[in-house]
Amino acid sequence: MRLITAAALALVLALCVWPQKRTAPPPTIVFDNVVERTGISFALDNCVTERKHQIETMIAGLAVFDYDNDGQLDLYFVNGAQIPQLAKNDPRYYNRLYRNNGDGTFTDTTEQAGVRGEGFGMGVAVADYDNDGWQDFYLAGVNRNQLFHNNGNGAFSDVTEKAGVQGLHSKLGKTWAISAGWFDYDNDGDLDLFVANYVNWSIETEPVCKVENIPAYCSPNSYEGQPNMLFRNNGDGTFTDVSEASGIGKYTGKGMGIAFADYDNDGFTDIFVSNDTYRHFLFRNKGNGTFAETAILSGVAYNENGKSIAGMGIDFRDVNNDGRPDIFVVAMIGDTFPLFLNRGRDFRDATSASGVAKATIGVTAWGSGIVDFDNDGFKDLFASCAAILDNSEQIDRLPAELPPMVLRNLGNGGFSDVSAQAGPTFRVAARHRGVAFGDLDNDGRIDAVITRQHEKPAVFLNRSPAPNHWLLVNLAGTKSNRDGLGARIHVTLPGGRVLYNHASTSVGYSASSDKRVHFGLGSAEVADKIEILWPSGIRQTLTGVKADQVLTVREQ
């Protein structure tokens, strides 16, 4: 009798399980963390202390860029420093540059390149600011920022002083910069620099915070915010601080992420800045060297319930292929991650209607991105997740380590959380921070690299199985800035479907992504038309472009 019951039970179980197996949808977006095979040994060291200094938890930055122009994307990781000295007095605190060998491995070239950096770092922003064809980068950090000029011979020079971009505020002096970004706000052909500052902080005056007698990182409310800064590129290797003249410096927030796009289609690049527990800023470029802050009017200052959120990483790209850049912000557990859809001069909050709220109510994330991972022509959403408190198990009884998250764009206005099907290495929980994107192996599928506190980064190669086609557009400006940052690209597919993207390296939180502009083409083997609107105003059209290639386009 017992045997019969057991057999019957087994049959029932089998019947229950069988249909699930048959109906389980095939994975659409798949990643594989290959860091152990890359030779990368960098481990993000924030010099964690018992005292819980605020700077420890905020460190995040990385860049995906091609510093030696060999067509392979290299990696740069920002690192911490000894506390309280804020000095990189041990190699464990050096920033690290890794050259892509083109065979799946990387070589540490930090010393040859001279880019170990100084002080307690935060973020990095990459661009060719002097239009010499070589990618330079700017480091945002605690009390000090640095500009590294790429000499074109594998080495960089620290030109911070000469360029005048130390980030010293006229009234506050030293600032705590979290992120920085490059864009051409005056369309003069050279890239200007935006720096997002966080809060007034010093090791001497930092408050001690405890929750139920357990030391904890303080709430941002314990600190005064700082204004952001804008530096105009003079075109001769120097910059002028135009924070006040441009109107940017008038607004004090707690800056975290920066992203650029021309949201109102007036030919001038606008700025979105996420703030931590403070309303976000949308700086509309008025085209005359000044900006108007329009986040409240445009409907992007708060979440759906009119609340300030702990805004962190952002991206500013078109998710619904209507030609208008939208905004995606990641935040803290309970906030949800706002998705603002651009209506031309203002935005509609689609967080709940799109399914993003449902997927994100219970998580905290730092980095973010709007990227078409399965090349189906619809950009998906990515979030690198982890709690803010490294002892949140003790304090909130919630995990400090979380797996990353990817939400697939269903193409009908909705998003579906496909993280659980994105591969076993993707589901690994860690103290994730910044994420940067680029096609590391040039297979047309965009990969993701995420920093993780106290351990090696995750190098997620995109193994999404769909045999979709793609294009990577590598812009070479002549009248516009050399990187073509700010250029807007429309791709028309056979049948008339139009895809839209624009060039920007400012993605996520403290991070810098590949400058090449990616398009997933779905089943289309050719793009009927590619139309590029350069920041200079030049409109360039290419027709009958074959798919599955890195297409270099020189402005003419």
Place this chain on the structure above:
Amino acid sequence: MIAVSVLLLALTGQAGPAWHEPHLLAAKNYLARGDSDRAAEALEILLSAEAGLPPEVHLTLMDAWLKLDRADKAADAGERAIKAHPKSGPLLKRTGHILFRRSYTNPRAGELLENASRILPQDPEAAIEAERRALALSAGNDAARMQICTVLAIAHDKLGHAKQAEQAFAEALDANRRLRSFDPNAALEYVQFLVRQSREQEAQRIVGEMLHHAPQFGPARLERAKYLSAQGENEKAISEALSALDLAGDDPLQQRAAHAFLARTYFALGQEEEAQKHQRWIEEHQK
């Protein structure tokens, strides 16, 4: 003054275990209307007559003082409440948080929060277990059932258990409907859950119910405004949001939410002057 007189009269004739309920409800109505002064006054008189009233009365008084930006009074009220209910987790936790926010080095805050964590574990799993036990003990008490199910639902939602959250919210709503006085705050949690689930139509049915029972409840007006705006009915949305603003009283968060909605909706309609009026309010009141 009339309210105070009525309250004193009522206090002289107190009878039965729930004699305080009408006064508590009156105080909550004052709060919902933004009249926190009157709510605090009424509750102080109530508690001076009988300090042993349930923790909810003390918690409401603390809310009233906080809304009046009087954290000192809220902390005093909390300490008095703890004397009456030394093992109340919510009182310990709320008072601890108030003291902590006033001074993060206050050892008393640490002590209270530590006690609260023992009595009222913070983790959603433990909260669910604790609330389930409480629920089993509260059969027949709809007010308790409504509150407990709401807490359960919020905890489940935080853990990503949408089905369990839904079930608990639905039970809370059923219990809420059986109460003599519908609690719009509990129903609002359910509404916001449904909105996050992209189930706006269902959410709006509950908003309708909230407005039927508590037409002066501003947050329901704002939920209705958001829905109308999403439907493209911006004029009606503005009318609802203006009501929400009127009803927000001196609650700065409700005020800001209404102003933010009005600023962006007027802007979308091209009425920039009106939009900027609301933007200015936010900028002037931004902390």
